[in-house]
Amino acid sequence: MTTPAVVADTTDAQLEEIISAAAMAAPLLAIRTPAEIAEWLDAAADALDAEVDALLPLAHEETHLPARPRLAGELLRTTFQLRLFGNLLREGAHLGATIDHADADWPMGPRPDIRRHHVPFGPVLVFAASNFPFAFSVAGGDTASALAAGCPVILKAHPGHPRLSDLTGKIVADALAKAGAPYGTFAVIHGVEVGVAALRDPRIAAASFTGSVPGGRALFDIANSRPTPIPFYGELGSVNPVVVTPGAVRERGADVVKSYVGSFTLGAGQFCTKPGLLFLPEGHGLTDVLAEAVGATKPQPLLNEHIANGFAARLSTLESEPGVEVLVGDDTNDRFVPHPTLVTVSGKDFAANIEALREECFGPSSLVITYADLGELLDLLAGLEPSLTATIQGQEDEEDLVNVLLPILGRLAGRILFNDWPTGVTVSWAQQHGGPYPATTAPGTTSVGAAAITRFLRPVAWQGFPNSFLPPALRDDNPWKVPQRVDGQLRLS
């Protein structure tokens, strides 16, 4: 497949055609079996794998990320994710099949036969992210989970990698079509205004987004102010605090801060899970190790001009805040390939200026905050906004300390970590990539992992129907062998 040198914005007429096709496809997808949709997802994964030699160079050209191992690993993650949702569909727990037989003796009064399962929302609009050109873009987690739910997907491409988006979109759409998906199941659109127009279209039933707080909030507001509001799943900003305990400093302080530097500089710090705040006890004695580790880290190119300008501006503001000291700065004079920066501030100065200092700085920098004692640490954590993740680097024998920190970190984040780093988000059944606002606009949901599919499903109850009219998952003979809850009892088929 080939891709044009420049990708034009989608025209009004093209957008109308795409939305109309998605709306036509929605009821057709809704009657396909999960096993059929699983085959489509496998076909899309296979097609992407087959085009790795075309995809990686183009992704590198547009994002400056290294083709290997980074982009190859991300593509592997992307195709794995499509296949994982396929496996989930074949099991069928996502259908939430629940059967309550008629019960004349039901304590609140006679109960009719009532059965419940989950159906797709309808056409979903996905806004792609810039920083993961595969895994959070055209064929990423939102697309995979929405398609798995049985929803047609209209993917608003990120302007940071338009040609890759175009090519990925063609590969996926072609593979889906060949595998039997109806016309209108998947399409890619380009253009900021085009995305907003699509979000306002009454035929769109839900939307998802990965990106900045201002961008995500603006789209969230549009989604909610429609005459018919729709669910908007935005994954926005995150500072991902890390607390290092006195025990961890004492036992393995140098290792902890070295791996911290590795985590916050990974991918030039352009991850929503970058550890942006590190809380170290006063007198930690690790300044030299930190400075050396950051100093030894090679500069990496940033994704694009927008990111580079935003990073420079935010970092410049941060460095000028009272009490903030630059431990290792950027002496490259290259805004697009900056050296990682580490800044530090005392707990007292952080507390005095917390609203300015707790904000995300997207790119290769992090802020070390020194805390005087546990009381100050708890006060500082209480002043943070929610994040995607929160981490403890501590010792197993610091039980009391860890148990005091856990409730606070659990309120602050969707994922809490112990002696690990938040970058590197595995795709699995238990993954949770979300959190209270401003981490996301939908704190009950995740955008990574098996549970991401639930964002695009809604329940429907069937009351009084003979088995012959019921969907297979709700029949007494359970032909698809899906997990069912029958008269209150869970059954694994």
Place this chain on the structure above:
Amino acid sequence: MTTPAVVADTTDAQLEEIISAAAMAAPLLAIRTPAEIAEWLDAAADALDAEVDALLPLAHEETHLPARPRLAGELLRTTFQLRLFGNLLREGAHLGATIDHADADWPMGPRPDIRRHHVPFGPVLVFAASNFPFAFSVAGGDTASALAAGCPVILKAHPGHPRLSDLTGKIVADALAKAGAPYGTFAVIHGVEVGVAALRDPRIAAASFTGSVPGGRALFDIANSRPTPIPFYGELGSVNPVVVTPGAVRERGADVVKSYVGSFTLGAGQFCTKPGLLFLPEGHGLTDVLAEAVGATKPQPLLNEHIANGFAARLSTLESEPGVEVLVGDDTNDRFVPHPTLVTVSGKDFAANIEALREECFGPSSLVITYADLGELLDLLAGLEPSLTATIQGQEDEEDLVNVLLPILGRLAGRILFNDWPTGVTVSWAQQHGGPYPATTAPGTTSVGAAAITRFLRPVAWQGFPNSFLPPALRDDNPWKVPQRVDGQLRLS
């Protein structure tokens, strides 16, 4: 217990005290076990049962609903609902416990040990409804499901039954406290502006509402325009279309329309599940039976002046629309105890004026629409807005017709019924009381049934923690014996 003759609005100082106490209670509730919370719910149910002689007369006085069987049945439903959530907590599936052990061979790259469960949102603000003074009010489904989730509840009382709300609130708060719930777990507030102020408070983590479209939309907009938006679960309006097939008319037409009249006049039509639109085939020959059944129905008092005025105004507008004929009108000259009204219109006139005619008319009236053929019926259904329910009255041998109608009705509603009536919403595992906007503001959720608890839970993942730090539901030895998904496999403890 006693209740004052007049209930004053909550003062600013009282509201601050209540919200502050709820915020203090939230982390305490979050570390209680589901079994403990189940005991609190049982205690609340027992206390309400014990006060039936005080509650029923007061409810009757304020709502004019008959004490028996209606209000007694509703109280039974309410206490049953509290206990059902207790049983759900003791099983533990609501925790969504998921364990992925570390896996060096995970196909996308080595997987850390990661585990996921659900935790309470924090303080929940519940706006009570007018039409179910027990089941959708102070101790109703929203309160029961939010408390079950482990969230403190602040209940904004409906002004239609303030003294009952006050008394119910005291009974519940007292029972919870005696059972060991922390101070701040439950409180009732009064006043429109007070409710809005609470909704804007940053300590409130989620809100729910049952009522009208304009009222619910206004609160939804406030919840979403906060600096920190919160989930808002609004159950708004619903017309609940019913399609009667030619076969059903032929085989049992008189029975169908008699039971329809029973359903739309039940509780003076003041149910969100009232069948507001009945689609009958042209030439149905049931006009006399309909007129006789409606004519024989006794007038019942409406809930309050607000409802009575709204009903009179909406009905007057409806009756003046082109082509609308009054089959049975209200000749009582009593706005508060009106006789049920049945109006009728042809499919052609309905289609020509669909935006005016498809709107809900809350109270004892319904609209019969005659359809010429299947094509016209499908067009009419396609023009409706989503509802809580949609019903088919048909014959089992009309397979093709039912199968054509099902996908359309499934898109229109959260619950579809066959040869049953939508009023009388059972509380069970499979119940779904929700639907796309304007039926609700959160189409992926339900406000009745076991799944209602999920509205107030958010997932948290634990990565890399030794078992000793993990919550019981996520430990390998599963001390609470909750259902777990382990390395992708569901296990029933």
